[in-house]
Amino acid sequence: MFMDFFWAFVVGGLICVFGQICFDVFKLSPAHTMSLLVVMGAAAGGLGLYEPFIKFAGAGATVPITSFGNSLVQGALSELKLNGFVGVITGIFEVTSAGISSAIIFSFLAAFFFKPKG
Amino acid sequence: MLQGYQSWKFNNQPVIMGRATVVGPFEGQGPLAEDFDIIHGDLMVGQKSWEKAEKSLLEEAQKLAIENTGLTKEQVNFNLGGDLMNQIISSSFAARTLSVPYIGIFGACATSMESLALASLIVDAGFAKYTIASACSHNASAEKQFRYPTEYGSQKPPTAQFTVTGAGAAVVGKGGKGPQIISATIGRVIDMGIKDPFNMGAAMAPAAVDTIEAHFRDLHIEPGYYDLIVTGDLAKVGFTIASEWFKKHNVPIKESQYFDCGMMIYDYEKQEVQAGASGCGCSAVVTYGHLLKRLQKGEFKRILVVATGALLSPLSFQQGESIPCIAHAVALERGEE
Amino acid sequence: MPNNRMKNLTPVQQEYQELAKQEEPKRPLFKNSIRAFLAGGIICLIGQGIQEAFIRWGGFDQKSAGNPTVAVLIIIATILTILGVYDKIAQWAGAGSAVPVTGFANTMASSALEHKSEGMVLGVGARMFELAGPVIVFGTVSAFAVGILHWLFNPTI
Numbered sequence: 119m120f121m122d123f124f125w126a127f128v129v130g131g132l133i134c135v136f137g138q139i140c141f142d143v144f145k146l147s148p149a150h151t152m153s154l155l156v157v158m159g160a161a162a163g164g165l166g167l168y169e170p171f172i173k174f175a176g177a178g179a180t181v182p183i184t185s186f187g188n189s190l191v192q193g194a195l196s197e198l199k200l201n202g203f204v205g206v207i208t209g210i211f212e213v214t215s216a217g218i219s220s221a222i223i224f225s226f227l228a229a230f231f232f233k234p235k236g
Numbered sequence: 237m238l239q240g241y242q243s244w245k246f247n248n249q250p251v252i253m254g255r256a257t258v259v260g261p262f263e264g265q266g267p268l269a270e271d272f273d274i275i276h277g278d279l280m281v282g283q284k285s286w287e288k289a290e291k292s293l294l295e296e297a298q299k300l301a302i303e304n305t306g307l308t309k310e311q312v313n314f315n316l317g318g319d320l321m322n323q324i325i326s327s328s329f330a331a332r333t334l335s336v337p338y339i340g341i342f343g344a345c346a347t348s349m350e351s352l353a354l355a356s357l358i359v360d361a362g363f364a365k366y367t368i369a370s371a372c373s374h375n376a377s378a379e380k381q382f383r384y385p386t387e388y389g390s391q392k393p394p395t396a397q398f399t400v401t402g403a404g405a406a407v408v409g410k411g412g413k414g415p416q417i418i419s420a421t422i423g424r425v426i427d428m429g430i431k432d433p434f435n436m437g438a439a440m441a442p443a444a445v446d447t448i449e450a451h452f453r454d455l456h457i458e459p460g461y462y463d464l465i466v467t468g469d470l471a472k473v474g475f476t477i478a479s480e481w482f483k484k485h486n487v488p489i490k491e492s493q494y495f496d497c498g499m500m501i502y503d504y505e506k507q508e509v510q511a512g513a514s515g516c517g518c519s520a521v522v523t524y525g526h527l528l529k530r531l532q533k534g535e536f537k538r539i540l541v542v543a544t545g546a547l548l549s550p551l552s553f554q555q556g557e558s559i560p561c562i563a564h565a566v567a568l569e570r571g572e573e
Numbered sequence: 574m575p576n577n578r579m580k581n582l583t584p585v586q587q588e589y590q591e592l593a594k595q596e597e598p599k600r601p602l603f604k605n606s607i608r609a610f611l612a613g614g615i616i617c618l619i620g621q622g623i624q625e626a627f628i629r630w631g632g633f634d635q636k637s638a639g640n641p642t643v644a645v646l647i648i649i650a651t652i653l654t655i656l657g658v659y660d661k662i663a664q665w666a667g668a669g670s671a672v673p674v675t676g677f678a679n680t681m682a683s684s685a686l687e688h689k690s691e692g693m694v695l696g697v698g699a700r701m702f703e704l705a706g707p708v709i710v711f712g713t714v715s716a717f718a719v720g721i722l723h724w725l726f727n728p729t730i
Contacts, residue, residue, distance in 0.1 A: 119625075122621060122625075123618060123621050123622075126614075126617045126618055126620070126621035127614040127615070127617060127621075128614065129617070130613050130614050130617025130618070130620075130673065131609070131610035131611065131613045131614030131617070131669075132610065133613065133672060134609040134610060134612065134613025134614070134668045134669045134672045134673070135606045135609050135610050135613075135668070136668075137609065137613075137667075137668030137669075137671060137672040138602070138605050138606050138609035138667050138669070139602070139606070140668070141391065141600075141605075141667060141668055142600040142602045142605055142606075143602065145432075148390055148671050148676075148704075149704060149708075150707075151668070151671070151672075152671065152672070152676070152677070152707065152708045153707045153708055153710075153711040153712075156708050156711055156712040156715070157711055157712070157715045159712075160712060160715035160716050160718075160719055163716075163719065164719035164722065176621050176624065177617045177618070177620035177621035177623075177624055178614075178617045178621070180620065180624075180639050180642070180643070181616060181617045181620040181642075181643075181646065181673045181674055182613070182617070182672050182673050182674070183672055183673070183674060183676065183677055183708065185674075186674070186677070186708065186712055187715060187716070190712045190713060190716035191715075191716045191719045191720070193716070194716045194717065194719065195719075195720060195723055198720055198723060198724055202724075205720075206717060206720030206721060206723075206724060207717065207720075210716050210720075211713075216640035216641070216643060216644055217640075217643045217644070217647065217674060217677075218709070220643070220644040220647045220648070220678075221647050221651075221677060221678050221681045221682075221705070222681065222701065224648055224651040224678070224682065225651060225678070225681040225682040225684070225685040225697075225701055226685060226697060228651050228654065228655050228682045228685055228686055229682075229685035229686050229688075229696075229697040229701075230689075230693065230697075233280075233686065233689060234376070234385065234386050234387050234657075234683070234686040234687050234689075235279075235386070235657035236279040236280070236286070236375065236376040236386045236657075284690060285690035287690070380687055384683070384704070385683040385687035385688075385703070385704075386660070386683070386687060387654045387655075387657060387659060387660050387679075387682070387686055387687065388660060388663075388679060388680060388684070388687075388704065389654075389659045389660045389662065389663025389664075389666075389670050389671060389676065389679050389683075390660075390663060391605070391663055391664055391666075391667040391668075391671075392664060393600055394598040394600065394601075395597060395598060428585075428589040428590060429581075429582050429586045429589075429590060430590070430593060435593075435597065438593040438596070438597065442589055472598075473596060473597065473598065476596050477592060477593055477596045480592055480596065481589070481592065484588075484592075508664070
């Protein structure tokens, strides 16, 4: 149990350090960096590396945005198995809908009730 | 009269007869707080949006400047102003309130001196009795338009600058009491290929140097002629680069006489502003609030204010363009009180 | 120094850019990386804790607990954005607050909040994905590419 927390901390931290290097060394914008990380997550998912990574690092692998890329791929691949080629398109948002839906809903509610503070 | 290639010498003594500065809460926490006429505690100034807030700051500054001159707005012939918003709506909408014939201009952060130079020209040439020149900016509206939503968590690099929330206005008339406007130099657009919108100082410094050199050349004077030469908003990084660039061009500007408004308005220790301040409001409020006060007190006899602006848009940056910049200079002398 | 970008500049521009580069304050990479590590690690730690809680008391299993965990983190990030605190945390944490899914939530909440002044439809509705869009677009396109490659080569992964 303790090891779960330990690896979540370390792995999550290291992925963020990679992001920081993108910011400070390669002078990439946050949007570019996040896009890069998502694509890397998708690639790792496609190579079958991300699921075992999640088993090892737990939240350290599921919380960073890379996991979003992996989830999109998992959705596409599971539909591909079931329904063939069309599944690649229909399955993409299957697994990630919780994240996207909650982000949309809560951002909407935030804007409805609150104002920015500057 | 035209002086040299790109400068004007005003022989009919245009004078800043009245002026006003209105700033936001963050500027009110800085070292120059005592020199501003109004400090707002609410960044939205009780309005419904950042843009409306910026407009209301400018309206206040213009109203107060005219009051401080002892005139009514019906006596002011022309209103020259600009800001950072798309289609300079802050100035246009404030002009609607002011109802004085309006000339909207865009010089990015160089607008303050661009408007003052033009206002002085119009009065000096006899085409107006009184003109009002103003410039404003707002931190949140600028961030929203040029960079990111204000609540977005992006880490600003050490070269970044903090846009001033402030509006400055000055009423120019012939003769009378107040700081005298002696000459002005209109800058050329200078682009050294700098592309980083988070390092405006580096982009603007060469424009400042170019205009200052042109000023000395056109008027046949040396830097020592002025007690103070101050750039608008080069901030730490741009200021250091400009100082070096002056040396490379053999311009004998002394450290003791060269300052920058962007480095004066905030307290680097207490306020997290990275390289310093920027924005049209920066040079406007520091000049009209702080520098002219010191000028009239007798601390200086002659000063040269060189406002600097970066003429980019978010679109130009996304299309891979570099940042063209401009600087406009106005020379002011101590006048009667 | 041989540099493709420098080729299109005049000698004066090249000289100036070298000066500008010299005077540019260096980014404190080490300090920023430590902060990013700590912040990112802590957010993942919190995520791990939330996940364990859902498994233990929510009746979820290892796989299905991921969804509610992400939703909770998104809510927390949205609240911090509303409070005006997330951007202050981010100046310290850098990538540590941008990389986790909380950063994604912040991009959407901050855009939505900012454009409230333009109305709920054309402001909030239209501009919500301002910053999050690239992530969704590139994620989708790369998932599609991966799917196509799997379909073509049929690997047993």
